[in-house]
Amino acid sequence: xxxxILFIGGNFSPEQTGIGKxxxxxxxxxxxxxxxxxxxxxxxxxxxxxxxxxxxxxLFWYKKEIIAQKDNSKGFTIIRCPHYVxxxxxxxxxxxxxxxxxxxxxxxxxxxxFKKKNDYILSVAPPFCLxxxxxxxxxxxxxxxxxxxxDLQIEVAQDxxxxxxxxxxxxxxxxxRYIFNNADFIxxxxxxxxxxVKQKAKKEVLFLPNxxxxxxxxxxxxxxxxxxxxxxxxxxxxxxxSGAIGEKQGLEAILDSAKYFENIVDLKxxxxxxxxxxENLLHLKKKMNLKNVIFLPLQPFEKLxxxxxxxDVHLVLQKNSACDLMMPSxxxxxxxxxxxxxxxxxxxxxxxxxxxxxxxxxxxEPECQDALNSAIxxxxxxEHVEIESNARCYAEKNLSIHKILSTFAGSLKNNNSLSIxxxxxxxxxxxxx
Numbered sequence: 001x002x003x004x005i006l007f008i009g010g011n012f013s014p015e016q017t018g019i020g021k022x023x024x025x026x027x028x029x030x031x032x033x034x035x036x037x038x039x040x041x042x043x044x045x046x047x048x049x050x051x052x053x054x055x056x057x058x059l060f061w062y063k064k065e066i067i068a069q070k071d072n073s074k075g076f077t078i079i080r081c082p083h084y085v086x087x088x089x090x091x092x093x094x095x096x097x098x099x100x101x102x103x104x105x106x107x108x109x110x111x112x113x114f115k116k117k118n119d120y121i122l123s124v125a126p127p128f129c130l131x132x133x134x135x136x137x138x139x140x141x142x143x144x145x146x147x148x149x150x151d152l153q154i155e156v157a158q159d160x161x162x163x164x165x166x167x168x169x170x171x172x173x174x175x176x177r178y179i180f181n182n183a184d185f186i187x188x189x190x191x192x193x194x195x196x197v198k199q200k201a202k203k204e205v206l207f208l209p210n211x212x213x214x215x216x217x218x219x220x221x222x223x224x225x226x227x228x229x230x231x232x233x234x235x236x237x238x239x240x241x242s243g244a245i246g247e248k249q250g251l252e253a254i255l256d257s258a259k260y261f262e263n264i265v266d267l268k269x270x271x272x273x274x275x276x277x278x279e280n281l282l283h284l285k286k287k288m289n290l291k292n293v294i295f296l297p298l299q300p301f302e303k304l305x306x307x308x309x310x311x312d313v314h315l316v317l318q319k320n321s322a323c324d325l326m327m328p329s330x331x332x333x334x335x336x337x338x339x340x341x342x343x344x345x346x347x348x349x350x351x352x353x354x355x356x357x358x359x360x361x362x363x364x365e366p367e368c369q370d371a372l373n374s375a376i377x378x379x380x381x382x383e384h385v386e387i388e389s390n391a392r393c394y395a396e397k398n399l400s401i402h403k404i405l406s407t408f409a410g411s412l413k414n415n416n417s418l419s420i421x422x423x424x425x426x427x428x429x430x431x432x433x
Contacts, residue, residue, distance in 0.1 A: 002074075003412060004036045006112065006143070008133055009124035010101055012041035012078065016301055017244055017273070018329055019150045020046055022210050023124055026405065027076055032069055033409040037076035038118070040108050042101055045085045047244040047275040047298070055080070062108070081105045089276050091162035098127035109133045113140050120412065122146045126153035128172075131179030138182065147183040148208060149197060160319070176200070192350035208408065210329050211401040217336035219392060220309040227310055230296070236268045237380045240311035242299075243330040245275030250319045250344075253372055255284050258293045260373050267380060272296040272307060308333055313379045314341040316351075320366035332399050335360060338392035340384045342375045360391040 005027075013024025023041075031037050043055040043063070050056075055063070065078040083101035086093035112118075121143045123134040131147050138145040154172045157163040163172075180186060180201035187206035188197055194205045220226060224234040232238060241254055251271070258269045269292055271281065278295070285293050299307050308314070314334045328351070334341050341361035345352035355361045362379060364371040 002034045002036045003120070004038075004116070004118040005030060005412075006038050006040070006109075006118040006121045006137065007124075008040040008105060008109070008121070008130050010042050010083075010098065010127050010130065011046055011124075012039060012044070014052075015044045015046050016298065016304075017047055019124060019126075020044065022150070022329070025211075025213075025401065026408075028067075028069075029401070029405040030409055030412070031067075031074065031076040033406075033413070034074075035409070035412070036074065038112075039076060039078045040105050041078060041080060042083050043080050043085075047246070047273060049085060049087060049089055049276050051085055062104075079108055081108060087276075091157065091164075094157075094162065098129060102127065102129050102133070105130070106133055109137055113137065117141050118143050120144050120146060122148065124148045124150060126151060128153045128176055128179070131183065132175065135179060135182040138184070144184045145182065146185040146187065147179060149186070149188040149193065150210075152193065152196060155196075173200075190350035191353070192348075209399065209404065210332050211404045212332040212336040212395055212399045213401045214336050214396055214399070217305050217308065217333045217395075219338040219388070220306065223310060223312075226306050229306060230310055232268065232270070232294070232310065233266070236266050237312045238268055238270055238310055239313045239315060239376060239380070240270045240272065240308075241315045241317065242270075242272040242304075242307060242311075243328070245271070245273050245278040245281065249277075249317050250367060251277065251281060251317060252284060253317060253367070253369055254315060255281065255288060255290060255293060256369050257373055257376055258290050259288055260369075261376070262290065262292055264292075267292060269293045270296060270311075272299060274298045304333070305337065308337045308339060311339060313376060314339045316341050316343040316361075318344055318366065320344075320346065332395065335391040335399065336395040338388040340379055340387050341391070342372065342379060344372075354394070358390050358394050359387060360394050361387060 007027055009023045011018060011020030011023060013020060015021060027037050027039055043051045045051045060082055063080040066075060067078060068075045081101060081104040083104055084097050086097055121134045121137045123130045125131060125147065134145040134147060137143055154169065154176060158169055163169055185206060186197060186201055186203065187208040188194055189209050194207060197205045227234050227236065227238065241251065245251060254269055254271060261267050271293065274297065282295065316328050316331055318328065343351060343355050343361050343363055344366040345363055346366060352363055355363050362375050364375050
């Protein structure tokens with residue numbers, strides 16, 4: 001008899017970026033491995049912060065979907081819950097958004113208490129409060145509860161001053177500690193986050209990194225043709241940022257670099273994606289009168305490999321306060337295409353260690369404009385064959401979706417203890433530079 005999994009998370013397919021992408025791929029994989037999966041989630045809204053077509057026609061009620069698999073396996077069920085999606089997600093509005101989904105999804109979970117038992121309940125944070133529903137189901141139905149952390153939501157809200165109330169922060173940490181105490185398994189996506197979570201949870205934490213399909217994301221040599229496909233000049237050097245456009249990335253720095261390099265006519269800065277901060281950047285571009293900055297909309301999945309291969313240099317930026325509270329999901333695909341990346345990370349953070357130990361990119365201090373400008377100047381002026389090779393090699397060895405999820409699925413099938421493939425941050429020799 002196939003094991004049953006109840007998944008609850010605030011983001012899911014068909015969202016193409018961030019948590020929704022990984023949650024969707026995980027459940028699809030587990031379904032193909034024979035698990036009977038039910039998903040409780042939102043309508044797709046990220047990173048646009050707007051419910052997407054055609055789901056916007058059913059906003060105010062629940063929607064059930066049966067997803068069939070191409071290989072004729074059983075497929076899985078999705079129950080989408082209505083929730084508040086703010087156009088401009090301020091700190092307070094994000095809290096209200098999370099709470100609205102918590103409330104609407106709780107009715108679904110309560111209803112499932114009267115149905116056939118699931119063997120596992122898997123909750124993904126953020127929103128961190130969904131773990132309470134996992135605890136509820138575990139206590140009343142006896143399922144094993146796994147709590148997977150994609151980023152440390154409360155610390156991010158605290159450090160970026162999205163939430164300023166000390167009383168509210170203290171209350172949130174108390175709730176989180178209760179979830180930790182009642183979880184059978186806790187997992188997260190980087191070694192630095194493991195260290196932070198272990199300090200809070202006082203128990204072992206599994207390493208379940210964000211993966212990449214190395215068959216779908218791979219290096220393409222003919223960059224000139226690719227640039228033409230995206231209406232870019234084939235002679236231009238392209239510095240690319242692709243991903244969610246939010247406050248925590250500090251993307252104003254890209255426009256400041258564009259201003260610094262505006263006299264280099266064959267250098268273009270491309271920002272591809274969507275998010276609540278995009279309008280701010282468009283306004284800033286106009287104010288700075290920048291002709292070398294190009295905004296592209298979020299690309300369909302089938303074009304992402306080509307887009308990433310267009311870049312001569314990739315930017316992986318985040319503010320100093322966010323370092324090691326999250327692991328940029330965009331990095332896995334950049335490494336898989338053998339991209340040359342400029343990464344902001346503090347020494348000792350997981351992100352720093354991965355790039356440094358494998359000579360897989362260029363590291364700079366977060367929120368340092370001079371360092372960013374210098375790194376861009378060096379990166380576009382030289383060939384970086386070794387870095388390109390190391391990046392791809394790291395992805396093949398450590399980030400393969402097949403390696404990570406097949407091991408995860410196997411451990412769920414065979415017993416009640418989970419195992420994840422051990423992934424070394426030092427899988428390649430360190431090269432001084």
